[in-house]
Amino acid sequence: MSATRMPPPQPAQRVGAAPKKEDLPTTDPQAGPDFRSQLAAWVESHRASLLDGLRRLFKQPIGSFFTCLVMAVALSLPMGLSLLLDNIQRLGVSWQSAAQISLYMQIDASDRQGEELRAQIAKMPDVAEAQWISREQALAEFQQQSGLGEALKELPSNPLPGVVVVTPKEVDKDALEALRGRLAELPKVQQAQLDLLWVERLSAMLKLGDRFVFGLALLLISALLLVIGNTIRLHIENRRIEIEVIKLVGGTDSYVRRPFLYMGTLYGLGAGLLAWGLLAYGLNWLNDAVVRLSGLYGSDFGLAGVPLPDALSLVCGAVLLGYIGAWLAVARHLRELAPR
Known part of the structure; x- marks a missing residue:
């Protein structure tokens, strides 16, 4: 009886071993990683940098808070002054009412003629509003405001003329002079x-305020960049050995720079939110005194709060300043971080 030939024993496959070469999918050796892998790696790198920045900020909560608070104070000063200037423009009388043209009618002009003239002026393209004040109304207002009511009653006739009060659409010196000439x-x-002198004074004061706010904003922006740069520089010095090791094993400058850029952005975000809160609280606190003062003059004027577009611009600007400050600081010290 002949022995049955048995097939040679097959080698056992180790658990967890890599598949055989013939089972691997064939890929082009010249082709690099696909776009999806690159995108996933890019997202993971940014996520890790963001989490690392948050962890390091919360590791030193008091120092991080005071850094954001200093930035918030510097941001809130120019924005607060700008909001106060906007409120000054609404105080009492507006731009248009500050530049009203008063047309004094002849004594023999009747109320009907005054109303017809008012309607004619109101249709002009450069006139926002026209109001007719009769002789009787003018005398009553003068008696009430001057306190000479009893003395004026002794006059044989009303000496005040009727008045057409014209409010222009735009406040411009040359345009107002031309309009006044046509109305005359x-x-x-x-x-x-x-009263052009009052218009010029008001315009000069507001322009001076705008220039002051602009100059102050430039100075404080420079100070903010210095604060961010110095803060990021300290973080760089604390991680110098780590960064040198990363560069030694082939880490790119962008990989080294990324965590610090996120830290600067987070500082800016915190400062912007704190500045928003400081402005809202400060204007609300100041508004109580303003309301009491305006009430003594028979006015219901009050300070407006922080408009939402301005608040969002403040936060976005703070984030941008934090990013720029961090980028400048890292760019300055990156060439010094080469491995020794």
């Missing part, structure tokens, strides 16, 4: 009066 030539108009 209308029938039954005896005199057209415009």
Whole structure:
């Protein structure tokens, strides 16, 4: 009986071993990693850098808070002054009412003629509003405001003329002069009066305030960049050995720079939110005194809060400043971080 030939024993496959070469998918050796792998690696790197920045900020909560607070104070100063200037423009009288043109009618002008003239002026393209004040209304207002009511009653007749008060659409010196000249030539108009000196003073004060705020903003932005740069520089010095090792094993400059850029962005975000809160609280605290003061003058004026677009611009600007400050600091010290 002949022995049955048995097949040679097959080698056992180790658990967890890599598949045989013939089982691996064939790929082009010249082709690099696909786009999906690159995108996943890029997202993972940014996520790790963001988490690392958050961990290091929360590791020193007091120092991080005071850094954000210093930045918030520097950010809130120019923004607060700008909001106060906007509120000053609304105080009392507006730009248009500050530049009203008063047309004093002739004494013999009737109320009907005054109303017709008012309607004619209101249709002009560069006029926002026209109001007719009759002689009786003018006398009543003068008696009430001057306190000479009993003395004026002794006059044989009303000496005050009717007035058409014209509010222009735009406040411009040359345009106002031209409008006043045209209105002075209308029938039954005896005199057209415009207080240009008050308009010029108000415009000069507001322009001075705008320039002051702009200059202060430039100075404080420079100071913020220095604060961010110095803070990031300290973090770089604390991680110098780690960074040298990363560069020694082939880490790129962008990989080294990324965590610090996220730290600067987080500092800016915290400072922007704190500045928003400081402005909202400060204006609300100041508004109580302003309301009491305006109430003594019979006005309901109050400070407006921080508009949402301005608040979002403040936060975005703070984030951008934090990013720029961190980038400048890392770019300056990156060439010094080569492995020794």
